[in-house]
Amino acid sequence: MTTTTDQKPIFAPQIKVPATYMRGGTSKGVFFNLTDLPADAQVAGCARDNLLLRVIGSPDPYAKHTDGMGGATSSTSKTVILAKSDKADHDVDYLFGQVAIDRPFVDWSGNCGNLTAAVGSFAISNGLVDSSRIPHNGIAVVRIWQKNIQKTIIAHVPITNGEVQETGDFELDGVTFPAAEVQVEFVDPADGEGAMFPTGNLIDDLKVPTEIVPSGVLQATMINAGIPTVFINASELGYTGAELQEAINGDAKALAMFETIRAYGAVQMGLIKHIDEAASRQHTPKVAIVAAPIDYTSSSGKAIAKTDIDLNVRALSMGKLHHAMMGTAAVAIGTAAAIPGTLVSLAAAESKASKHTSGKADDNGFVTFGHPSGTLKVGAEAAEVNGNWQVNKVVMSRSARVLMEGWVRVPQG
Structure with a gap:
């Protein structure tokens, strides 16, 4: 905020950030291409966290997210940042931020498996996957590097006429309408922070x-x-x-x-x-x-x-x-x-x-x-x-689709 000579406040206008609002599995969130974020939010830190908090509408003492893109539940207060991967044998880097509803906090400690189903679709549609890996018709195999937990995930994304196929008859309990099936493989899923059973015991x-x-x-x-x-x-x-x-x-x-x-x-x-x-x-x-x-x-x-x-x-x-x-x-x-x-x-x-x-x-x-x-x-x-x-891998089927795409407006300051 700046002020005029007569001390009347002048507020900076909102900024526009390219974004896609997507459902993945039984969750939904705001997806960003890393390079579309403001420069100071392209790296981890307060600027990034503050941007994502304002996008979602947190913290909200009313627990409604009326002034943001969040849905005031853990399933709908999510953000995703994707980038073309420089890791060998991977197509896209996937970073997930779980935004708290009632306080100014973004948790980067884990992955969102549901939104993983949408990562491959976004990556293909936004040019993060090499075109040689995308069939004109068939299944595109997208190799995802999950940065939060340092693990590989494989998404099998249906393609029709060179574009992601989102509609279909696959039904997923917890999601109202059917869509195209996306099979997801979590490779070597033991969490990156330690042994599969950290105490050494099954019980x-x-x-x-x-x-x-x-x-x-x-x-x-x-x-x-x-x-x-x-x-x-x-x-x-x-x-x-x-x-x-x-x-x-x-x-x-x-x-x-x-x-x-x-x-x-x-x-x-x-x-x-x-x-x-x-x-x-x-x-x-x-x-x-x-x-x-x-x-x-x-x-x-x-x-x-x-x-x-x-x-x-x-x-x-x-x-x-x-x-x-x-x-x-x-x-x-x-x-x-x-x-x-x-x-x-x-x-x-x-x-x-x-x-x-x-x-x-x-x-x-x-x-x-x-x-x-x-x-x-x-x-x-x-x-x-x-x-x-x-465990070598865990497999499940989800679905995903774009709900809205364009720009999200974010107040400055």
Whole structure:
């Protein structure tokens, strides 16, 4: 802001930044080409964070994001910065920023698996993928370098007449309308910050305050795959595992309990040194409850039979129960389900055994889990090597499409 000689304020005009508003999986966010950002926002730091906060409309004490592009939920307060990759055998660098709703903070500690489905489409449409790699008709294989977690992801993007095919008949629970299927492969998904099981155990005794459970101990599987995740048996916390959002998000005491569990899990996983640091690392780890399959009705009114799924999972993101399932958490679920002895694989054990007995087993390492919006199928290739579990890749199908493209206007200062 500047002032005139009579001290009346004159405010700088808004700037225009090229941007694309995209849905990827069950999330949506604002996508940028790195070179389109203002010069000071092309590098990590306060200028970049402040720009993205203003784009989304955070911090917003009203929790509405009325003055920004965000949707006031963890699924819709997301930003993505893409650039042509200089890393060998990769096409595009993908950097994800999870924007907090109620405070001025952008969390760069993890990936968004759902928006990953839109990365390949954006990269192709914005010239970040060499034209020689894009068929006139068929599937373009886009090699993505996920910069937050330093991992490779492969997106299989359908192409029709040389352009990204967005429309189709693939249905994804948690997304209202069908679209074209995009298969996504998370290669070597163990999180870049450490071992797949940071404690060395498939199940740990997670020490928590006695207000949560009288014993002060919860069984937990803590895994770094896709995104660091703490899995807890739903029954230990008095849940069935088939809860919908309102059952938890409408209970302030429950939300506080889960945040406490998350903080203690983060310390035991070695992600932070003290539980107080969890407030500055909201995006990771995730906390999820697991249970054997039971019948339930999804948030859209769809009947989910226990015979349709192998287990139920409910996961929290940015302090609230997710309306479906985060893509990165689905990677963690698929990975843990493929490794015997985790809480996830134990929750699915009876269902998987029943399918083997009936001859209906899926021998490709896939597991289908129930979430608040419906079901999701994810597959993992797991093997034990020299006493340590390794997962080569996790595969799932999502969809993506452009919602709007042009410029986002951002006030200066």
